[in-house]
Amino acid sequence: MPSIKEVSPIANQIIKKYFLCDSCLGRLFSKKLNLSSNMLLGKKLKQNTSPSSKKCYICKNLLDNLAPYLKLMLESTSKYGFSSFVVGTILKPSIIDRDDYIRSKFRLRGIDSVKTDITHELSKQFARKTKKNLEFLDPEVTFTVNFKEKTCQLRSKQISLQGRYNKIKRGFPQKQKSCENCLGKGCRTCDFHGLTDYDSVEGKISKFLFSKFGGTIAKFTWIGGEDKSSLVLGSGRPFFVRIKNPIKQKDRLPKIFKTNSVIIHNCKIIPKVPKKPLTFRSIIEIKVITEEEIQSSSLKKLKKHLASPIVIYGNSGKRSEKKIFNVQYQKNSKNKFTLVVKAEGGFPVKRFVIGDDVVPGVSQIIDNNCKCEEFDFHEIKMTTNN
Numbered sequence: 001m002p003s004i005k006e007v008s009p010i011a012n013q014i015i016k017k018y019f020l021c022d023s024c025l026g027r028l029f030s031k032k033l034n035l036s037s038n039m040l041l042g043k044k045l046k047q048n049t050s051p052s053s054k055k056c057y058i059c060k061n062l063l064d065n066l067a068p069y070l071k072l073m074l075e076s077t078s079k080y081g082f083s084s085f086v087v088g089t090i091l092k093p094s095i096i097d098r099d100d101y102i103r104s105k106f107r108l109r110g111i112d113s114v115k116t117d118i119t120h121e122l123s124k125q126f127a128r129k130t131k132k133n134l135e136f137l138d139p140e141v142t143f144t145v146n147f148k149e150k151t152c153q154l155r156s157k158q159i160s161l162q163g164r165y166n167k168i169k170r171g172f173p174q175k176q177k178s179c180e181n182c183l184g185k186g187c188r189t190c191d192f193h194g195l196t197d198y199d200s201v202e203g204k205i206s207k208f209l210f211s212k213f214g215g216t217i218a219k220f221t222w223i224g225g226e227d228k229s230s231l232v233l234g235s236g237r238p239f240f241v242r243i244k245n246p247i248k249q250k251d252r253l254p255k256i257f258k259t260n261s262v263i264i265h266n267c268k269i270i271p272k273v274p275k276k277p278l279t280f281r282s283i284i285e286i287k288v289i290t291e292e293e294i295q296s297s298s299l300k301k302l303k304k305h306l307a308s309p310i311v312i313y314g315n316s317g318k319r320s321e322k323k324i325f326n327v328q329y330q331k332n333s334k335n336k337f338t339l340v341v342k343a344e345g346g347f348p349v350k351r352f353v354i355g356d357d358v359v360p361g362v363s364q365i366i367d368n369n370c371k372c373e374e375f376d377f378h379e380i381k382m383t384t385n386n
Contacts, residue, residue, distance in 0.1 A: 015045075019057055163205075169231075169262075
């Protein structure tokens with residue numbers, strides 16, 4: 001292992017031509033000497049030189065004046081709750097150029113750059129001040145300190161949640177219309193939420209989660225969907241959601257949260273939203289109106305014909321299948337009956353009743369033109385967990 005005496009000649013050559021602060025001088029040799037403090041090493045290497053009021057050739061004394069930038073970091077976190085962080089920095093190109101010049105001129109290799117040193121020192125001071133943990137792999141907040149513009153931007157790690165909802169009011173859509181000004185990207189008009197109203201299932205859940213965690217955009221992964229006029233009963237429909245830039249990373253959530261149209265329950269933070277599509281089954285109650293009087297003998301055909309998967313044709317001619325696992329029916333009047341099916345997720349209820357590019361459809365099976373008056377979900381059960 002080299003000693004300070006061995007690197008002193010090169011250090012003296014540098015000092016004669018270029019004044020460096022203790023930190024910048026020490027950084028050029030600390031790795032070679034396996035020392036942790038650049039500043040202490042720099043002081044030792046300069047102990048036989050006269051004090052100078054000059055500015056450091058490389059950093060212009062920036063390493064000795066990080067307090068204003070530390071203040072910016074502290075101010076930006078005043079509303080945030082977090083336990084871990086990481087810092088990124090943007091320096092003036094001239095600082096990096098001068099550092100590269102010194103390292104190249106004196107053939108100094110395998111050392112940290114001035115940007116690395118400034119970032120490290122700022123991180124160390126912030127950790128000491130706040131008692132937060134520096135975390136490179138998965139930090140809860142990320143700082144970008146811009147030394148060119150003297151600004152600090154903070155971005156917090158998104159949180160993922162899952163839960164279920166019941167829809168107890170008809171005429172209430174599942175999805176919310178995006179802000180017309182930004183088309184859902186987030187702007188000042190919509191307070192950066194991407195939504196201007198909260199009159200949907202998505203809106204009610206978003207509003208609830210924003211009140212708990214703060215944040216900007218809520219991105220949903222739905223496990224199926226329902227018609228505007230449909231109810232979602234039973235244990236509710238599962239959903240997953242990611243909250244971007246939350247103010248809080250953790251909070252206690254009530255087991256049930258009720259509004260006049262939606263009940264949110266069993267909502268909890270999870271490590272991440274599943275990437276693969278989740279399969280599920282639904283129990284759906286369908287109220288059917290027929291053009292002609294219903295024959296009881298015709299309804300009996302439903303169980304027989306629906307024992308096999310139905311075939312669905314898309315606009316492009318693409319063919320898919322959906323299984324129906326159980327069928328029950330009840331005649332209500334001469335032109336109305338109720339059909340309850342347990343079917344694979346993504347089952348096209350209205351098209352199935354009419355027989356619109358769905359084979360076999362209810363109208364075809366009972367040989368009577370039918371239309372769906374309304375349909376409700378009594379149970380939605382996920383059948384995979386990843």
